[in-house]
Amino acid sequence: MxxxxxxxxxxxxxxxxxxxxxxxxxxxxxxxxxxxxxxxxxxxxxxxxxxxxxxxxxxxxxxxxxxxxxxxxxxxxxxxxxxxxxxxxxxxxxxxxxxxxxxxxxxxxxxxxxxxxxxxxxxxxxxxxxxxxxxxxxxxxxxxxxxxxxxxxxxxxxxxxxxxxxxxxxxxxxxxxxxxxxxxxxxxxxxxxxxxHPGLSLWALGWRGLQIVGLECLQVALRRVASAGAGLDHCQQLECIYMVWSTAGLFKLTYYSHWILDDCLLHAAGFGSEAGHGSGEEGYIPDVDMWTLETTHRISVFARQWNRSTARWLRRLIFQKSRRWPVLQTFAFSAWWHGLHPGQVFGFLCWSVMVEADYLIHTFANESISSWPLRLLYRALTWAHTQLIIAYIMLAVEGRSLSFLSRLCCSYNSIFPGVYCVLLFLLRKRKQKCN
Known part of the structure; x- marks a missing residue:
């Protein structure tokens, strides 16, 4: 498929x-x-x-x-x-x-x-x-x-x-x-x-066009690498981790390219960021910030930066109106908005748990790690862990069906969100003891 x-x-x-x-x-x-x-x-x-x-x-x-x-x-x-x-x-x-x-x-x-x-x-x-x-x-x-x-x-x-x-x-x-x-x-x-009326910036359009071409070339190269490996049904052990990461990379590149094209169309019509805005209007926010998404070591930051205008809309519509469990309610509504397929329900609820764990883990790390070599090592490890968890969530959401979700959950990739779930339990218990 x-x-x-x-x-x-x-x-x-x-x-x-x-x-x-x-x-x-x-x-x-x-x-x-x-x-x-x-x-x-x-x-x-x-x-x-x-x-x-x-x-x-x-x-x-x-x-x-x-x-x-x-x-x-x-x-x-x-x-x-x-x-x-x-x-x-x-x-x-x-x-x-x-x-x-x-x-x-x-x-x-x-x-x-x-x-x-x-x-x-x-x-x-x-x-x-x-x-x-x-x-x-x-x-x-x-x-x-x-x-x-x-x-x-x-x-x-x-x-x-x-x-x-x-x-x-x-x-x-x-x-x-x-x-x-x-x-x-x-x-x-x-x-x-x-x-x-703002004039059309050929430089801005050209830069967006170059980004789209570059992303399409990366997609072709990554698709060749991903197609050479086994699928989720036939992969073994660590090979499943590589398969999920490369497939999620294809999805991300496709979304990046699509969002930049959307931004390019709005700019061409005079609704882009170069148009400016008045004091009573919300500023224009492009959906993609590839640098932040690919370099962040925090799942909560990735959640706020992925499809940024949608994240801002969900925050205004659900998060700010929720009195209890705002993160859970926001991701649950996002699953409803996306269609309530089994993989989507699991993926967004898993994402909400990962965000809650992310807050506690990084708060504890900031209080406990003082030397810069350990901080650098911690940042590298959490960056890799964040990218693998996001890949896991993305495939669950995009796979959608219950059969694909069961195969994903039975693979080695479930180790990564499992580690965050254990840390969430331990750190929350520690926090309750301290309080």
Whole structure:
């Protein structure tokens, strides 16, 4: 089974590349004074509709329907109730779609359509934008279209007032990928005057392009090395550790390349980091920081830096609202958001335990290790251990099925999270004694 094809990262990249000329065209038109704000919203919305139909076919209805329902809720409900309603509807709709995938894969034993996978991936990103918008409205950062009133006079102007919302939910540079862009930033980028529109930086685009080419070359080399070894079914002892590490490396390189391409598309359309932001907006954060991810010796840092805009969204949506076990609740919700496949449930819950262990282990090490040679050795060992645990979690999440999960758990790779589980138990017991 080719997992990279299964999870549609390369097909999505093809559609993102096809949307690149239209992003450049939008950026160019924004510099012209004749291109009005309304025309900009309509261009982004029309591009999103065309891209959805091209990439998803009939499954585009899975995206368009909840987007229109979310706009209807935002335009008709008060600020205090809009978040609960939109969150419940959006997660309910997404869960039904994921259950349809479960039914196809596990009950019918049939592969789902690639277009359906793309629609599910886009639906997950839509959930981010919907819940981010509803939180902004509840917190007073964004004013609802109708202000919560339902009289005829307020609804008569609803189509024009709702245009920025529906355009935000379906605008084509972020439809299939890209870091989460807040509604305030989106609106500021679209409505800024032509004279203040940032020019296109060819150097920035070229640098991102070189990074993508380099990552693709690394993928080819690593794929050849990984294919020469035995699979998880036939590997023996330490060979299984190497197999899991190399396969996880392929996944990481694919994600890095895909995230940089998403960032490149947003930059080409004028929504990138070079666009700047006002005082009331959230800053632009690219999803990938390869240097931090590949050099950190802390699992908690990796969790915050992996897909950074999603990590920030989860922190705002779940972590900051949780009174008990915030880390566990955040990772449990992440498993729900990803689809609740057996490997995903196990992988994210294991990740939450590893993060809790990470806090205690590094706190104890900082108090106990004083000499720099021991600190250097400790950092090297924990870096290797962190990379192997992340590889284990990544394969559990991407493998998804119960059969693959059982083979992974029975391999030598389970030693690494097992060590952290033992240390978590011992250090927590020690902490309770000290208290």
């Amino acid at each position: 080719d997992w990279l094809q299964l999870f549609c990262l390369h097909p999505v990249s093809l559609y993102q590349g096809a949307a690149f000329p239209f992003a450049l065209l939008f950026n160019y038109l924004c510099i012209m004074d004749s291109f009005s704000t309304r025309a900009r919203y309509l261009f982004l919305l029309a591009g999103g509709g065309v891209l959805a139909l091209a990439a998803m076919g009939p499954y585009a209805l899975l995206i368009i329907t909840p987007a229109l329902c979310a706009v209807a809720l935002v335009s008709s409900r008060g600020p205090q109730e809009v978040h609960g309603l939109t969150f419940s509807f959006q997660m309910g709709w997404q869960t039904l779609c994921h259950l349809g995938l479960h039914y196809t894969e596990y009950y019918l034993q049939e592969p789902a359509s690639v277009r359906f996978y793309i629609a599910l991936s886009s639906l997950m990103l839509l959930t981010q934008r919907v819940t981010s918008l509803s939180l902004d409205i509840r917190e007073g950062k964004v004013e609802a279209a109708s202000g919560g009133t339902r009289d005829r006079s307020s609804l008569s102007g609803c189509p024009s007032e709702a245009l920025p919302y529906v355009s935000y939910l379906l605008f084509f540079p972020a439809l299939l990928g890209g870091p989460l862009c807040s509604f305030q930033r989106f609106r500021a980028c679209v409505e800024r005057p032509s004279s203040l």
